[in-house]
Amino acid sequence: MLLSPVMTPEELNRFLDRDFPELNATRRVYVVTAVGPGWSSVRCEAGPEHLRPGGTVSGPTIMTLADITAWVTILAHIGPAALTVTTHLSIDFLRKPEPGHLHGKGRLLKLGKRLAVASVDIDGEDEDQPFAFASATYSIPPR
Amino acid sequence: MLLSPVMTPEELNRFLDRDFPELNATRRVYVVTAVGPGWSSVRCEAGPEHLRPGGTVSGPTIMTLADITAWVTILAHIGPAALTVTTHLSIDFLRKPEPGHLHGKGRLLKLGKRLAVASVDIDGEDEDQPFAFASATYSIPPR
Amino acid sequence: MLLSPVMTPEELNRFLDRDFPELNATRRVYVVTAVGPGWSSVRCEAGPEHLRPGGTVSGPTIMTLADITAWVTILAHIGPAALTVTTHLSIDFLRKPEPGHLHGKGRLLKLGKRLAVASVDIDGEDEDQPFAFASATYSIPPR
Amino acid sequence: MLLSPVMTPEELNRFLDRDFPELNATRRVYVVTAVGPGWSSVRCEAGPEHLRPGGTVSGPTIMTLADITAWVTILAHIGPAALTVTTHLSIDFLRKPEPGHLHGKGRLLKLGKRLAVASVDIDGEDEDQPFAFASATYSIPPR
Numbered sequence: 001m002l003l004s005p006v007m008t009p010e011e012l013n014r015f016l017d018r019d020f021p022e023l024n025a026t027r028r029v030y031v032v033t034a035v036g037p038g039w040s041s042v043r044c045e046a047g048p049e050h051l052r053p054g055g056t057v058s059g060p061t062i063m064t065l066a067d068i069t070a071w072v073t074i075l076a077h078i079g080p081a082a083l084t085v086t087t088h089l090s091i092d093f094l095r096k097p098e099p100g101h102l103h104g105k106g107r108l109l110k111l112g113k114r115l116a117v118a119s120v121d122i123d124g125e126d127e128d129q130p131f132a133f134a135s136a137t138y139s140i141p142p143r
Numbered sequence: 144m145l146l147s148p149v150m151t152p153e154e155l156n157r158f159l160d161r162d163f164p165e166l167n168a169t170r171r172v173y174v175v176t177a178v179g180p181g182w183s184s185v186r187c188e189a190g191p192e193h194l195r196p197g198g199t200v201s202g203p204t205i206m207t208l209a210d211i212t213a214w215v216t217i218l219a220h221i222g223p224a225a226l227t228v229t230t231h232l233s234i235d236f237l238r239k240p241e242p243g244h245l246h247g248k249g250r251l252l253k254l255g256k257r258l259a260v261a262s263v264d265i266d267g268e269d270e271d272q273p274f275a276f277a278s279a280t281y282s283i284p285p286r
Numbered sequence: 287m288l289l290s291p292v293m294t295p296e297e298l299n300r301f302l303d304r305d306f307p308e309l310n311a312t313r314r315v316y317v318v319t320a321v322g323p324g325w326s327s328v329r330c331e332a333g334p335e336h337l338r339p340g341g342t343v344s345g346p347t348i349m350t351l352a353d354i355t356a357w358v359t360i361l362a363h364i365g366p367a368a369l370t371v372t373t374h375l376s377i378d379f380l381r382k383p384e385p386g387h388l389h390g391k392g393r394l395l396k397l398g399k400r401l402a403v404a405s406v407d408i409d410g411e412d413e414d415q416p417f418a419f420a421s422a423t424y425s426i427p428p429r
Numbered sequence: 430m431l432l433s434p435v436m437t438p439e440e441l442n443r444f445l446d447r448d449f450p451e452l453n454a455t456r457r458v459y460v461v462t463a464v465g466p467g468w469s470s471v472r473c474e475a476g477p478e479h480l481r482p483g484g485t486v487s488g489p490t491i492m493t494l495a496d497i498t499a500w501v502t503i504l505a506h507i508g509p510a511a512l513t514v515t516t517h518l519s520i521d522f523l524r525k526p527e528p529g530h531l532h533g534k535g536r537l538l539k540l541g542k543r544l545a546v547a548s549v550d551i552d553g554e555d556e557d558q559p560f561a562f563a564s565a566t567y568s569i570p571p572r
Contacts, residue, residue: 049165058165059229088233088235090234093228093229096228115373130538133548133564137521231566235423252416262405280378308479308487311478336451344451346496349496350488373521374521375488
């Protein structure tokens with residue numbers, strides 16, 4: 001699978017801002033930091049509203065990061081197709097996240113005409129072992 | 144499987160408020176409305192912060208409702224075990240939700256000593272066909 | 287969702303025989319027993335080759351029954367589209383199956399132009415509680 | 430996660446033969462070929478009974494390879510705990526497999542006291558892009 005990204009992190013961030021304004025409504029939380037052939041990275045700077053009592057990041061915040069990272073990984077390779085929608089997401093919560101930024105690392109598994117699939121590792125600052133692991137499928141609109 | 148709920152909707156709502164204060168932080172969004180043998184219902188009153196441009200409820204809001212509904216379905220049958228944590232969640236997004244309240248309807252599939260599993264239909268006001276369908280697994284702490 | 291089956295169990299069994307000859311190669315194992323609006327039932331008559339030591343049905347046999355049941359549930363409503371292929375299958379193994387026939391009960395969750403989704407309960411002779419629970423997605427070829 | 434395998438491929442193959450005699454009943458189909466820190470590889474030599482008309486490997490054969498590979502990846506690191514059972518398996522079928530041997534490559538995502546999680550790439554002879562991708566959860570018996 002010869003894959004070349006067709007969007008830069010800057011273009012993807014502008015696209016997220018325009019298409020998903022609710023994500024970074026009050027301040028910047030989800031930021032595309034890097035893209036490469038078949039992969040992308042998204043950082044989540046969780047704020048108090050994303051934390052559970054005790055200081056760990058909430059499950060919904062991790063699911064949102066997984067979905068955004070997989071979606072960004074696909075859009076980075078097909079261009080700004082806003083109508084690309086999640087049809088399935090499966091996530092394993094592996095261990096309680098430590099306080100600090102989370103990093104989604106997406107891997108493109110399939111890029112078809114109608115369906116695309118990506119997996120996502122959710123890592124902490126130290127990428128030793130993931131806090132969560134997800135895979136997600138997206139329906140690509142006819143072009 | 145002879146199942147009898149051991150918590151009322153009122154007790155579950157109080158437990159959610161205490162244990163997940165971030166869920167209904169600014170106003171009441173997620174409300175347990177009914178429990179029965181092997182099932183529970185949770186209503187989501189989405190506000191502007193949960194909507195995508197165009198007025199449909201966002202994916203993360205639907206995933207959160209699925210997780211809460213499955214969790215509530217289990218706690219309703221085992222009692223207030225706050226350390227019961229999601230280990231896996233799988234969700235199919237079936238069709239774009241229409242504006243209006245969403246309703247999670249949970250079904251208990253397994254209630255073991257260490258693991259519990261529930262499925263969830265995410266319906267609109269009219270329960271004709273679900274907008275989304277999820278299943279989730281929870282690890283129950285040793286008692 | 288007004289759904290009416292367009293194939294009978296007999297037609298579906300003939301279609302399985304022709305399209306999946308390896309399933310019932312040596313003797314009849316998987317049999318469509320009933321279809322209705324939005325659902326279908328498939329019986330699995332496990333033989334020695336499907337059993338684990340101890341007499342319980344093997345995991346692969348249960349996964350095969352889940353896949354066939356979901357696929358049959360969809361084909362029963364769209365007609366004999368042999369190129370309808372599984373794109374995703376998620377299964378929870380809930381409890382060890384007891385010896386005896388297994389029954390897959392499929393429920394149609396979505397019937398779109400390009401994608402269809404069904405869930406499946408895997409029950410024993412007594413339908414009290416499922417042994418396994420699955421959901422699966424299928425890509426429907428353009429018509 | 431400092432991980433060291435505690436079983437060799439030879440020990441794992443003997444264990445499979447003894448514990449899952451139905452897998453390689455008539456001839457050797459599933460063979461553990463390598464293990465390393467946090468991973469293992471299993472080869473599937475599909476025979477005529479595993480092929481669909483047209484010569485591609487059947488879905489159930491691929492699901493079985495995914496389950497065995499994830500299970501072997503875990504046992505390689507905890508030792509021969511035969512009662513370690515699959516509780517969940519999620520699989521994406523990405524593209525039609527070409528004729529030839531299939532290779533499952535397992536990656537350990539979590540090794541807890543009670544639960545272990547692994548992901549699996551299902552590759553062909555050339556590992557360029559996977560045919561299928563799975564993740565699976567196992568319940569480990571108390572020791």
